[in-house]
Amino acid sequence: MAEGVYDVIVIGSGVMGSSTAYSLAKKGKKTLILEQFPVLHSRGSSHGLSRITRLAYGVQHYTDKMVDAFKMLAELERETGTELLINCGTLSIGPENDEFLRDVEKALTNVGAAVDVLTHEQLRRRYPMLSYPHNYVGLLDHKGGLLKADCILRALQTVFRQRGGEIRDCEPVTAIHPGSTVTVTTSKGTYRAASVVVAVGSWADKMLRPLGLSLPVKIQRVTVCYCKELHPGSHSAQQLPCFIEHSGSPPYDIWGLPSYEYPGYAKIALHTGPEISPDTRDQPDGKWVTDRVTAYVKEHFPGLESTPSITEQCIYTMTPDEDFIIDYHPQHHNIIVAAGFSGHGFKLAPVVGEAVSDMATGRVPKYDMKPFMITRFKTEASQ
Known part of the structure; x- marks a missing residue:
């Protein structure tokens, strides 16, 4: 022993x-x-190859902590001589006067972060691969990007x-x-x-x-979807930032990353999923999740095949x-x-x-x- x-x-x-x-x-x-x-x-x-990172939180104390998190990550990069962040930015999307976007802009301003406030027309011109209603705007957090998890x-x-x-x-x-x-x-x-x-x-x-x-935690299985580009390279990290929308309809938060893990496939997922046991997480009972992602991609990402070609599972441990x-x-x-x-x-x-x-x-x-x-x-x- x-x-x-x-x-x-x-x-x-x-x-x-x-x-x-x-x-x-x-x-x-x-x-x-x-x-x-x-x-x-x-x-x-x-597990997995990628995660979103961002200063762009709607809660100030998280943005404050992220200032230090970026510095600590840079130190780890220096210690190991390894690139750990692809700095493609993180785009928060939502309707004009959206409370989350207002809180994000305030938090970023309070830490002196670089942020672009994009009107609908600016959003459309800068990111032609996105299609959102005329009342939608965006906030680009320049510090954000893709973590090599x-x-x-x-x-x-x-x-x-x-x-x-x-x-x-x-x-x-x-x-x-x-x-x-x-x-x-x-x-x-x-x-x-x-x-x-x-x-x-x-x-x-x-x-x-x-x-x-x-x-008081709930365990959720999150199905991560990968949707194929219709035009190769159109959703790369050079073209598309990471993104988050907190105002989806139905009211599901949704997030995504540019093509990285599987070249030619963007990564998109709901911030929710069926409640499970971590020991039996692979039981297939979350088709409503992939159906929702498919509908979302069809509506807002016309440059992607709407039906996911690849799906993978992750676990969230959610507090109330x-x-x-x-x-x-x-x-x-x-x-x-x-x-x-x-x-x-x-x-x-x-x-x-x-x-x-x-x-x-x-x-x-x-x-x-x-x-x-x-x-x-x-x-x-x-x-």
Whole structure:
């Protein structure tokens, strides 16, 4: 049986766990990552080649944090000599006087970001591959773009290992025993640490229930669609930015990326999907999602084949307010929970990792963590 004593044990090797472990290793902490699947697996929320990044949030504190996230990502690029961001911009689309667009413009202005406010005519001329109603306008966030998701995970784990970090994969955690020193039991051994970080994505509620904590999260399967260009190169990152619309009809948020993962295919998805168990996510019960994407592409992307040629699955762990859960366990202060990233966490992983690593080592994070506290919910542990 394997045994070991560490400063911090991080459970979960997705982008949040890896970013936290990376920050801990850079602080000189002896850190272990435990992962139930092989590293870089495709069973959770962090796999795949691409994600959107943006300053363009409708909530100021997220935009503020993204300022730091971009700086931290640039540092990771320098450390590894790897390009991790394709800076094609991110376009927010919606009707004139849309509340989300107003909030985005305000947040970007408050951080001094470069933003183009596009009238409908300007939107049409700049992006002829898009077709939206005459009352639609756009906001182009120049800082935004496409994250090379798999490259980011590899980069985080590479630096973590270079700084002495240890990763044990294919080793499911079977029990967490609280105490002044936390003991973690796995399928292969027992490990101890001064603190433990639970960053297991959609498995968080299942892992925390034996510790008396129930999180109000819903697990959704998101079907990501890839639609073929009718004219090769027309939806490349040189022609089309990443985009987000928060005012779709029916009221589904929808997002997309230019051609990258599959050359000649743009990536488009709804910000929602059927509720599932993370252990049975591949059951085919979400045809309404692909039907909605097909209708949307047919209406707004005339340069793409409307029926997706390729579909892939991802998992969202949704909180009721779509804000994250980053907090100490209510009864065990040396167990830190990082969960519920609600489909928009990947881009903020550098900031989350820095904050969680501070919490795990007795430091006070530089960020306001109140929006992420467990006590905002009426959970079993907070009653």
